[in-house]
Amino acid sequence: MSCLPGFDLDRAEPSEMGMAGQNDTRDLAALIDQADQMVAFTGAGISTECGVPDFRSPDSAWKRHAPIPFPDFLASEAMRVEAWRRKFAMDDLYAGAQPGRGHAALARLAAAGKMTHLITQNIDGLHQASGIAPERIIELHGNGTYAHCLECRQRYELFAMRAIVEGDQRAPSCTACGGIVKSATISFGQSMPQVEMQRARRATLACDLFLVIGSSLVVHPAAAFPVMAKENGAVLVILNKDPTPLDSLADLVLRADIGDVLDLIMRKGVDDGGSRPQDAEKTPLSP
Numbered sequence: 001m002s003c004l005p006g007f008d009l010d011r012a013e014p015s016e017m018g019m020a021g022q023n024d025t026r027d028l029a030a031l032i033d034q035a036d037q038m039v040a041f042t043g044a045g046i047s048t049e050c051g052v053p054d055f056r057s058p059d060s061a062w063k064r065h066a067p068i069p070f071p072d073f074l075a076s077e078a079m080r081v082e083a084w085r086r087k088f089a090m091d092d093l094y095a096g097a098q099p100g101r102g103h104a105a106l107a108r109l110a111a112a113g114k115m116t117h118l119i120t121q122n123i124d125g126l127h128q129a130s131g132i133a134p135e136r137i138i139e140l141h142g143n144g145t146y147a148h149c150l151e152c153r154q155r156y157e158l159f160a161m162r163a164i165v166e167g168d169q170r171a172p173s174c175t176a177c178g179g180i181v182k183s184a185t186i187s188f189g190q191s192m193p194q195v196e197m198q199r200a201r202r203a204t205l206a207c208d209l210f211l212v213i214g215s216s217l218v219v220h221p222a223a224a225f226p227v228m229a230k231e232n233g234a235v236l237v238i239l240n241k242d243p244t245p246l247d248s249l250a251d252l253v254l255r256a257d258i259g260d261v262l263d264l265i266m267r268k269g270v271d272d273g274g275s276r277p278q279d280a281e282k283t284p285l286s287p
């Protein structure tokens with residue numbers, strides 16, 4: 001019995017699958033079906049259809065508003081003001097962005113109990129907006145939708161920070177302890193968040209399917225997690241528009257439009273069968 005009821009890609013139109021072959025998309029559906037504990041690992045590619053610019057694309061707005069490295073941010077108030085100015089310029093470009101088809105598919109897999117955790121390199125907050133419970137989301141590079149004090153971690157909202165930066169022409173500091181306030185992202189040159197790295201490691205080692213979605217897998221140490229999963233016996237799938245350095249390690253590689261593939265898989269499950277049964281027969285993926 002399939003836990004994607006009515007799933008029948010034989011009837012799918014090739015145009016519905018972008019560049020991924022029908023077999024590859026069917027294989028991914030089967031692997032998701034068979035998995036007990038899936039972990040998704042997402043990068044910028046899942047958010048591009050939502051209008052969030054990809055840092056790595058050649059014409060990216062990130063090139064015009066390049067983030068300030070962390071040591072420079074700490075070094076002077078002038079640099080902090082400039083860092084905030086660039087952040088707000090980027091935020092304005094994708095203000096109002098909504099979760100896309102890939103986010104929606106993952107939210108359904110989380111709700112069905114299939115996906116235990118979602119590890120993301122993205123800072124756009126769209127996974128939370130799609131309805132995935134915060135405790136299932138591991139943000140390796142932080143979150144750009146709010147700010148916090150670097151000393152005491154007091155949270156601050158961006159609209160208030162913007163009023164200080166643009167109104168007073170100064171960088172905000174913490175009203176509780178006087179510390180420097182910064183967007184809650186992990187900047188270049190800033191240490192990785194240890195708690196999140198540990199959570200990601202635990203989730204990776206517990207999963208039997210590790211699905212990379214929209215990451216070029218060139219940023220370290222984030223790119224170590226797919227390798228860790230594979231070496232631990234999980235099935236590794238990479239769904240990305242372009243080749244990645246880990247493609248040769250993967251059990252299945254789909255170079256295709258993320259929204260097209262995930263939407264098709266989920267839609268075929270919805271159209272014909274209603275809810276997903278929780279007691280589907282399982283086939284062990286690895287000894």
Ligand SMILES: [Zn+2]
Pocket residue numbers: 149150151152153154174175176177178179
């Ligand atoms: Zn503080």
